[in-house]
Amino acid sequence: MKIAIASGKGGTGKTTVATCLAQVLAETGLRVRYLDCDVEEPNGHLFLHPEIYESKPVTVPVPEVDREKCVGCGLCAKICQYAAIACVKKKVVTFPELCHGCGGCARVCPAGAIREVGRGIGVAETGRSCKIDFAQGCLRVGEAMSPSLIRQVRDIPTGAELDIIDAPPGTSCPAITAIRGADFVLLVTEPTPFGLNDLALALDMVRELDIPRAVVVNRHEDENLSARKFCSERHVQIAAEIPDDRRVAEAYSQGLLPVIALPEYRPYFLDLWANVNKLATGTPGKEPA
Amino acid sequence: MKEIIIISGKGGTGKTSLTGAFAALAENPVLADCDVDAADLHLILKPKILETHDFSGGKQARIEPDKCTGCATCEEVCRFGAIRRIPAKDDISPPFFAVDPVACEGCGVCAWFCIPKAVQFEDALNGHWFVSETRFGCLVHAKLGVAEENSGKLVTLVRNRAKQIAKERNCPYLLVDGSPGIGCPVIASLTGADLVVIVTEPTVSGEHDLARVADLAKHFGIPVAVCVNKADINPGMADRIRVNAEARGLSFAGTVPYDKAVTAAQVAQLTIVEHDRGELGKAVRKVWERVTALADGKDTK
């Protein structure tokens, strides 16, 4: 099973939920893998302190032009939608950093002058943190092609029974790439106007992808029912409410997993997992829209 | 006109709340919300929309079913797994193909190679962008459609329009709420700006992401001012962030305390400086004074 932990807004506690869930489930004997697909800002390693066994460069295919063979017809520049290849005075200029790796130029070249070579955009790392299998992608600074890297991290083969995917925040390309193919999505929110506004957008995205989902309310306060009201109006289940607690924020600030620093938080994540199982098997993505 | 971009690297550090407060403190600003994935600035600025424009983030392929002969060329050439095979009902006829609009990267390779020319390659409607009036000044903002992509282009569009308005109205400051992360949208938010304010928090994640986003700003040659929000959550780390920032040649814009009034202001649909006249508001004002001094080149410390 693959669960993606996502959120419309950043900083709602996505990484906290993902790492704590991985930790408590690994302790129960389940073989868990934590995948950090927030490749622009991977933070899970700061809490899980994994030992990295393997670090592989991740590349996207970009064109390399053989000037001897090139006939200067300009078809490669014409097919490219990303301005990654230009043709002036029958000479071809390439801009690999703009290339999305669609392969159109190599395919369209009548002279067989274009060969695709790998251009590094970051690294994919695998390792282990105590009982948790660990994988993460880390995008090179100044690099824009995060979906390619996310795809490659997401697809690293595994022997784990459960994949917990820490998805990037937001609702655009990177978030969608990380969530795609998950069996269940947990949307982490906080009960504030910003949090709920962004939760609404994230919910729409997950609905569009047609993946079963539930909400985790972080920094919950008993007197604030705005998240409950929102979820009931939007017909989405709340799988957990994690209380607002300055001690959690302080543990987090030091890089400590809240479930280790504050063991009384462990039941929240065990209950969360029980609820996910109930929702994933009971109503697979079919709650009324 | 000085363009100041407020970014955070890590989400949830209070970037938008601070941008809102700066909007209230700046004299005659123009505002742009480039955090298009999670645009929240409008919740406290309550804009009155004056102009609405369609946004097309790029092209998208669409297969006309009656022209498709089921040859599977599109499926073979697509690198993004965006072609869906739909088997014929009778098991004898060839399958049909359709484009998954969410997975489509808009490369057009399928359209180019489709033998019966069944692929239409057309501008997609991905969302809308707006020019609005708020109680502090003009706001340019946007809303993408459900599961829509391509926010890099939209960010550029929003910023350019805001810049144009700021010039026309002779506004001294353009304040941009930037996107999170270090990828395409945030690069689009900060290239060519006068000053980047990075709002961080004293946590291991905040510190880690600050380093990455500061490298990014450096890569594009933009001056950086660092502001630590929720500083009292971990005062030791807040101080370490300041020391490290200054050692790296970044300016330090000050600290803001952790305060539940930030959420209370959101609920009241007010900026923190309108809502809080106490220590929190005072700290934010101090940060803004330092930010303007840096943007105006009056403080080169």
Next chain:
Amino acid sequence: MKIAVTSEGSTLEAAVDPRFGRCKYFIVVDTDTGAFEAVDNVQNLNAAQGAGIQSAETVVNQGAEAVLTGHCGPKAFRTLSTGEVKIYVGVEGTVREAVEAFKAGKLQASENADVEGHW
């Protein structure tokens, strides 16, 4: 020879547009006859990415041998150089003044891009 000047308007009296890739017009001037043509650049002005590259292709296709502009980024610079177009940056004033300065030999061709790449 033909030269292209980035311009905010379609006449010789318009101001030089400081942006290369996202300029509003190119005024293509024949320095021998004084004849000129305004080439609308609106398509590249609104391009998602690669505006400089595509504008450079436009300039080369117009047959210009030199470009007068405010700033030029690295991608446009490379494309123009490949197309054997000389680049003059830091040009100000009206298009007419820029052309006169060029003809009088007062401008110096750039060796490199003068700004970071923009998006």
